[in-house]
Amino acid sequence: MIPFVKAHACGNDFLILEETVAMRQHAALARKLCSRNTSIGADGIEFLERRSNGEFFLRLFNADGSEAELSGNGTRCVAAWLASSEGLDEVVLGTHGGPRSCHVVEDADPLYLIESEMGVPRVMERTIELPGIGNVAGAMVNVGNPHFVIFVDSEDFGSHGLSWQALGGQISVSPLFPHGTNVEFVKVLSKGEIAFRIFERGCGPTTSSGTGTCASSAAAMALRGVDRELKAVAEGGAQRTVWLANDQIMRLTGPAEIICRGEVAGL
Ligand SMILES: N[C@@H](CCC[C@H](N)C(=O)O)C(=O)O
Numbered sequence: 001m002i003p004f005v006k007a008h009a010c011g012n013d014f015l016i017l018e019e020t021v022a023m024r025q026h027a028a029l030a031r032k033l034c035s036r037n038t039s040i041g042a043d044g045i046e047f048l049e050r051r052s053n054g055e056f057f058l059r060l061f062n063a064d065g066s067e068a069e070l071s072g073n074g075t076r077c078v079a080a081w082l083a084s085s086e087g088l089d090e091v092v093l094g095t096h097g098g099p100r101s102c103h104v105v106e107d108a109d110p111l112y113l114i115e116s117e118m119g120v121p122r123v124m125e126r127t128i129e130l131p132g133i134g135n136v137a138g139a140m141v142n143v144g145n146p147h148f149v150i151f152v153d154s155e156d157f158g159s160h161g162l163s164w165q166a167l168g169g170q171i172s173v174s175p176l177f178p179h180g181t182n183v184e185f186v187k188v189l190s191k192g193e194i195a196f197r198i199f200e201r202g203c204g205p206t207t208s209s210g211t212g213t214c215a216s217s218a219a220a221m222a223l224r225g226v227d228r229e230l231k232a233v234a235e236g237g238a239q240r241t242v243w244l245a246n247d248q249i250m251r252l253t254g255p256a257e258i259i260c261r262g263e264v265a266g267l
Pocket residue numbers: 012044060062067068069070071072073074145146182200201202203206208209210211212
């Protein structure tokens with residue numbers, strides 16, 4: 001049996017497993033344990049490695065077994081678990097997208113409010129051409145992992161005659177993005193607020209995304225002139241981003257809640 005912790009951030013849910021249980025079966029474990037009908041169910045697994053020098057390192061696997069550079073919400077979920085189980089209010093978590101420092105702002109165990117340093121976003125305007133759909137204007141944004149952000153003004157976040165889920169699904173696996181991409185559909189509501197929807201690489205539509213929140217905010221700040229402190233509202237709730245200048249680190253503040261812990265049959 002494999003010990004696990006389950007946590008979520010605005011409904012974006014993760015299993016946390018110790019790296020020692022993975023036995024090089026990360027992808028297979030992600031596919032099996034993230035299945036919502038036949039196992040625990042989650043959007044991804046964070047494998048937590050404890051290095052001999054005391055540092056932590058996270059490997060993130062999406063529900064389809066693909067490995068991503070990092071997750072903003074998943075990182076915060078691990079920070080919440082380390083705060084709850086080991087009393088760590090400040091922690092640096094290494095990821096393949098770079099180290100992420102997390103700081104507990106409010107502790108109402110099992111619910112935490114956490115601020116994370118999310119690196120320096122890179123935003124590049126780009127129009128892509130999709131067969132059968134046409135030109136789609138947006139921005140490629142890298143926040144440690146890849147995103148394509150599209151600004152929309154429709155009520156339902158749809159664009160090009162398609163629902164955001166259908167268009168997101170096509171863009172996410174388009175050969176234009178050889179490593180795949182996460183896709184966000186962003187509406188600017190005011191200078192201080194955006195609303196957005198998320199189609200995640202390796203997972204599909206999700207109610208929230210930490211890196212998606214940062215990518216959407218960075219695109220809106222760099223290309224639409226919104227405030228540098230923003231409320232970003234996804235289906236699962238709001239998070240706060242602060243990006244004082246394009247060459248600075250973006251900070252992200254949002255909740256993370258531990259749901260349960262237990263043991264599950266492995267492969
Ligand atoms: N939900 C995550 C992002 C997870 C990784 C993503 N699916 C990818 O493949 O890059 C977040 O909160 O950032």
